[in-house]
Amino acid sequence: MSIKEYKNKTVLKGMNLAQITKWCESINQSSFRAKQIYQWMYKHGVSDSKSMNNISKELRDIIDQKCIINTLSVEKIDQSSIEKTQKILFKTHDGHFIESVSMVENDRHTICISSQIGCNVDCDFCATASMGLIRNLLAGEIIDQAIAIRELVKEPITNVVFMGMGEPFLNYERVINTADILHDHNGFGLGAKRITISTAGIVPMIERFIKENHKYKLAISLNATEDDTRKKLMPLNQSWPINQLIKSASRFAARKNHNIMFEYVLLKGINDSKKDAIRLAHLIKGIDCKVNVIPYNETDGQYKRPSNEVIESFLKTLDEHRKGFRILVRWSKGEDISAACGQLAVNN
Numbered sequence: 001m002s003i004k005e006y007k008n009k010t011v012l013k014g015m016n017l018a019q020i021t022k023w024c025e026s027i028n029q030s031s032f033r034a035k036q037i038y039q040w041m042y043k044h045g046v047s048d049s050k051s052m053n054n055i056s057k058e059l060r061d062i063i064d065q066k067c068i069i070n071t072l073s074v075e076k077i078d079q080s081s082i083e084k085t086q087k088i089l090f091k092t093h094d095g096h097f098i099e100s101v102s103m104v105e106n107d108r109h110t111i112c113i114s115s116q117i118g119c120n121v122d123c124d125f126c127a128t129a130s131m132g133l134i135r136n137l138l139a140g141e142i143i144d145q146a147i148a149i150r151e152l153v154k155e156p157i158t159n160v161v162f163m164g165m166g167e168p169f170l171n172y173e174r175v176i177n178t179a180d181i182l183h184d185h186n187g188f189g190l191g192a193k194r195i196t197i198s199t200a201g202i203v204p205m206i207e208r209f210i211k212e213n214h215k216y217k218l219a220i221s222l223n224a225t226e227d228d229t230r231k232k233l234m235p236l237n238q239s240w241p242i243n244q245l246i247k248s249a250s251r252f253a254a255r256k257n258h259n260i261m262f263e264y265v266l267l268k269g270i271n272d273s274k275k276d277a278i279r280l281a282h283l284i285k286g287i288d289c290k291v292n293v294i295p296y297n298e299t300d301g302q303y304k305r306p307s308n309e310v311i312e313s314f315l316k317t318l319d320e321h322r323k324g325f326r327i328l329v330r331w332s333k334g335e336d337i338s339a340a341c342g343q344l345a346v347n348n
């Protein structure tokens, strides 16, 4: 389908119930059809109007001719030979590529989805940064990653993380819209705590997230304990330094049922010393949180993963100094297919 044709059509996928209702009214269709269309798209994941067998032929024809339901095509699937991890490459209508990851372990099926094509936050260690930002994904393109994976991988999806390509909080409304559909019982029906949005630390958007009182989990990529180091790794630290970020994070976590996760990518010789571990423990003490230590997944760049001894010693020191928080180590999945954290990048 050409871009022109796409643009002249209404992209139904990604719309919430209120938006579909409005669209139904605009074409003089009864508004109760909206719920049926919503369920067909999100609960049942149908890819065209033909299967919508409880709506009239007339409306099905309109959808068929004037609307887009499928926003992505599956281009390639890489299956890890070590774990039940798959990386899915999707193509958008305008010829760009994005990636998502499906990870099955015991009774958990976590999917990691993208929110932007590329990214302009420019974290020095992240492969996606090399793409720059091409554009924000449409809500339909974000939810379609989950719909396609639900179809491809038979294990029911239990968790969704917005940790693929892009900075979710720079495509805020569409990401929240998608999370709402994932949460809604007429959509995917996932518990709010099974949906995690990860941000590099866009403080004003964290504040907005707090103000709007969303129930989804929040992860913050902290990655360093001193502004100088963090600034080099993550240029956005110039706008929102560590103390501001920690303040917002504690405000978020101070409310009941809103604990937070700090992600800390361990980079050899950069942020992996015992002193770093002690500083980290002090920085977040008193915040109801979890620390997710992620040994770096090497890409083509200059950064390296610390040795196992250094990782162990960092974790031991962190544990000795920890006050209240929990520690989790994320040995990333899908390294053999470049599907691990920070390894998602495609030539667009």
Ligand code: SAH
Pocket: 125, 126, 127, 162, 163, 164, 165, 166, 167, 168, 198, 199, 200, 201, 219, 220, 221, 223, 263, 264, 265, 294, 295, 296, 297, 298, 299, 341, 342, 343
């Ligand atoms: N932009 C968002 C979400 C995408 S990155 C964010 O920054 O949070 C998801 C996580 O992977 C972040 O915590 C990031 O710091 C981490 N990450 C990026 N590149 C990595 C790499 N090569 N190895 C390990 N973790 C990496």
